[in-house]
Amino acid sequence: MKKLDEIMELMADEMADFKSSLESLEDLSNKLHKTSVPLSTEVLEKHLNSFLKIQKQKENARTGNLELILSKLERAYILPKSLARLLLSILLALLISFSYLTYKLIESQNENRELNKLLSKEISIHKGNNTPE
Template identity: 85%
Template sequence: MKKLDEIMELMADEMADFKSSLERLENLSNKLQKTSVPLSTEVLENHLNSFLKIQQQKENIRTGNLELIHSKLERAYILPKSLARLFLSVLLVLLISLSYLTYKVIESQNDNQKLYRQLGKEVPIHKGDNTLE
């Protein structure tokens, strides 16, 4: 009997716990029914639109920077202008020097020919004499 009383007592405690749990569950269910979940996506759309605006601004900045770089690259030279001027100056000096030296060589050859002719007229050549005096 004692055991039967203990079992009954345990069952009563379990039933009381079950009843209190049911009451809590009913309270939570009522709160859930009273609470309405908005089905609107306005908040999400607002966040998405602000994010897209920020991305568009960043894209515009990148596009502007790329256009600036592109325009600078179009105006850029492979060689700097000063280096090109220096190269042309050296080339001009070399061309003038080469022309002058060519002129001097031709003039020297003409002088040699004139001198040879002049010496040929002044010094007679003896055909029978093989000895040099």
């Protein structure tokens, strides 16, 4: 009998716990039914619009920076102007010296031909041929 009393007491405790759990579930269910979820998306749209505005500002800033870089690249020189002038001066000096040396070479070849003709005449005169070629 003692055991039966203990079992009954345990069952009564379990029933009381179960009842309190059911009551708390009912309270939560009532709160859930009373709470209404707004179907409006105004808050979400406001956040999205502000985000899009910030993104557009950032994109405009990036576009401005890229245009600035592009304009600077278009005005940039591969060689500085002073270096280009120096290079052109050196090339001009080389061209002039090459032309002068070519002229002197042709002139010396002409002189050599004339000397060869004179020498051949002199040799033929010394050998006894008085007929010039």
